[in-house]
Amino acid sequence: MARRLHASTIPASRVLPSPDVLDFERLQRLHSLVLLKDVIRKWFGLELSFADPTGRVVGRTEETIVPPQNDFCRLSLFAKEGYSRCSQSVRVLSEKAAGQGKLRSPACHDCHLGFEVLGAPISIDGEGCGTVFVEGYARRQPTGADAETLKLKLAEVTLGAVSTNLDRAIEKLPVLSPTDETRLSDLLELAVGEVTLASQPRRGAQRFGELVGTSEPMAELVRLLEKVCPSDATVLIEGESGTGKELVARAIHANGPRAQKAFVVQNCSAFNDELLESALFGHLRGSFTGAIQDKKGLFEIADGGTFFLDEIGDMSPALQVKLLRVLQEGIFTPVGGTEPRQVDVRIIAATHKDLKAMTSSGQFRQDLYYRINVIRVRVPPLRERREDVPLLAEHFLRKLSLARGVPPKQLSAETLGALVQHDWPGNVRELQNEMERMLVLGTDHAVLTPDLLSSRFRPQDEGPDREEIGSKAGRLRSALEAVERDVIAQGLERTRNNRSRLARELGISRSNLLYKIQKYKLD
Ligand SMILES: Nc1ncnc2c1ncn2[C@@H]1O[C@H](COP(=O)(O)OP(=O)(O)OP(=O)(O)O)[C@@H](O)[C@H]1O
Numbered sequence: 390m391a392r393r394l395h396a397s398t399i400p401a402s403r404v405l406p407s408p409d410v411l412d413f414e415r416l417q418r419l420h421s422l423v424l425l426k427d428v429i430r431k432w433f434g435l436e437l438s439f440a441d442p443t444g445r446v447v448g449r450t451e452e453t454i455v456p457p458q459n460d461f462c463r464l465s466l467f468a469k470e471g472y473s474r475c476s477q478s479v480r481v482l483s484e485k486a487a488g489q490g491k492l493r494s495p496a497c498h499d500c501h502l503g504f505e506v507l508g509a510p511i512s513i514d515g516e517g518c519g520t521v522f523v524e525g526y527a528r529r530q531p532t533g534a535d536a537e538t539l540k541l542k543l544a545e546v547t548l549g550a551v552s553t554n555l556d557r558a559i560e561k562l563p564v565l566s567p568t569d570e571t572r573l574s575d576l577l578e579l580a581v582g583e584v585t586l587a588s589q590p591r592r593g594a595q596r597f598g599e600l601v602g603t604s605e606p607m608a609e610l611v612r613l614l615e616k617v618c619p620s621d622a623t624v625l626i627e628g629e630s631g632t633g634k635e636l637v638a639r640a641i642h643a644n645g646p647r648a649q650k651a652f653v654v655q656n657c658s659a660f661n662d663e664l665l666e667s668a669l670f671g672h673l674r675g676s677f678t679g680a681i682q683d684k685k686g687l688f689e690i691a692d693g694g695t696f697f698l699d700e701i702g703d704m705s706p707a708l709q710v711k712l713l714r715v716l717q718e719g720i721f722t723p724v725g726g727t728e729p730r731q732v733d734v735r736i737i738a739a740t741h742k743d744l745k746a747m748t749s750s751g752q753f754r755q756d757l758y759y760r761i762n763v764i765r766v767r768v769p770p771l772r773e774r775r776e777d778v779p780l781l782a783e784h785f786l787r788k789l790s791l792a793r794g795v796p797p798k799q800l801s802a803e804t805l806g807a808l809v810q811h812d813w814p815g816n817v818r819e820l821q822n823e824m825e826r827m828l829v830l831g832t833d834h835a836v837l838t839p840d841l842l843s844s845r846f847r848p849q850d851e852g853p854d855r856e857e858i859g860s861k862a863g864r865l866r867s868a869l870e871a872v873e874r875d876v877i878a879q880g881l882e883r884t885r886n887n888r889s890r891l892a893r894e895l896g897i898s899r900s901n902l903l904y905k906i907q908k909y910k911l912d
Pocket residue numbers: 599600601602628629630631632633634635636637741781784817818821
């Protein structure tokens with residue numbers, strides 16, 4: 390029932406040719422890959438590895454062996470013949486994985502010792518750049534006979550020169566169930582995704598990569614940003630709370646000529662006037678009680694770079710005058726000082742208020758408004774780009790899982806349906822918070838089911854549908870429920886009512902399965 394989603398970012402207008410050789414050393418140090426490696430090591434006792442397009446294992450030469458988890462593999466690798474056969478297995482896997490034509494989807498291969506090697510191709514702009522893989526696990530606990538065969542195969546490549554206690558090595562072998570393998574497959578797919586993303590040319594697909602969404606309002610926003618970025622013009626970003634204003638400001642800076650210089654943020658509503666003035670312009674020693682030494686203002690720190698003035702609508706009229714001066718002449722005077730200072734700063738301002746209306750009521754200076762409002766960027770609220778909800782949800786799940794060092798989870802189709810149908814206000818942060826909540830509550834769920842949603846998102850179980858939207862939502866919901874009921878009913882029959890096994894097979898917790906059995910009156 391679970392639907393797989395792929396985070397997609399907005400394609401950029403220019404795509405540069407792909408690098409022929411990936412910088413694996415750098416890739417392996419990527420935060421996300423370090424976390425993934427760690428998860429795979431802890432959960433499965435396996436080592437996430439890379440091979441180049443010729444199948445050569447990165448970081449492994451005959452002199453330096455990246456020690457694998459599995460003693461048999463390790464012993465075999467230290468022998469010349471074993472090393473060569475193992476490399477051969479990886480090469481075959483690489484070819485197999487690349488040849489199956491399914492992007493990012495892992496393939497499996499038996500190695501010379503009879504263990505499994507599981508890997509997925511890395512392809513950038515249609516060109517094979519290598520393989521991400523794990524090697525050396527078994528699909529079932531070896532029997533006595535298996536153990537004897539294994540020892541013989543190992544002796545064949547080591548010429549019998551093994552003194553380690555192999556019985557202990559047998560006990561420690563990583564054995565993966567089909568479910569484990571599926572999960573591992575998902576993690577490998579994720580690893581390939583991370584590698585691909587990190588290997589895109591900077592100005593190519595990576596551009597505005599943080600801004601998730603393929604809806605028309607987002608595409609329009611990106612088109613505007615493409616024009617805005619190269620210039621040095623002042624930008625006013627408008628949008629409701631939590632719609633991504635700061636994210637847009639950062640994107641403008643990161644993709645503009647000042648990208649290598651500072652990006653400084655100040656929220657103008659966070660402080661009282663005096664403190665804000667001192668934060669912006671700095672102060673001289675003794676200019677007020679507590680000013681025990683000179684302090685640089687943020688305008689000076691931002692010199693050469695970009696200054697993001699958040700919630701500019703909350704700035705007092707007195708400070709508005711001083712800001713206007715910086716914008717007009719590029720100069721300001723620190724608190725308690727007399728000498729004006731010169732700076733070169735690009736200003737990006739943001740507000741969730743209607744500044745134009747505020748100029749009419751005299752709360753915001755008209756001259757400042759015109760100075761700031763050179764280029765206006767409106768960030769669309771989520772309700773205007775509902776079709777981005779699945780992408781955003783998956784994006785947040787991925788990001789948050791990585792940050793917590795846990796394998797990524799999927800939303801069940803039903804959960805996704807509920808999220809898409811939710812009457813979204815403008816706020817993207819609300820969706821992010823909900824995903825975080827689901828991850829916390831669903832630690833033991835592989836698939837995040839609707840019962841984990843906060844009540845305001847949860848589809849109502851009973852009761853007549855409200856209006857027309859409600860009834861459409863209701864139809865989708867009952868269709869999904871009918872499928873789910875079928876899957877569970879058939880599963881109960883197949884497993885002869887073995888609920889623990891069925892829960893495992895479905896990738897849900899036992900208690901969740903029991904809840905569903907009761908809900909669908911299947912007992
Ligand atoms: N298009 C998007 N793609 C990915 N993440 C997004 C997007 N829009 C918003 N977010 C995320 O939502 C959260 C809120 O975004 P941000 O802080 O930029 O909004 P804001 O408009 O500045 O909010 P506030 O009004 O509360 O200051 C952030 O974690 C941000 O990364």
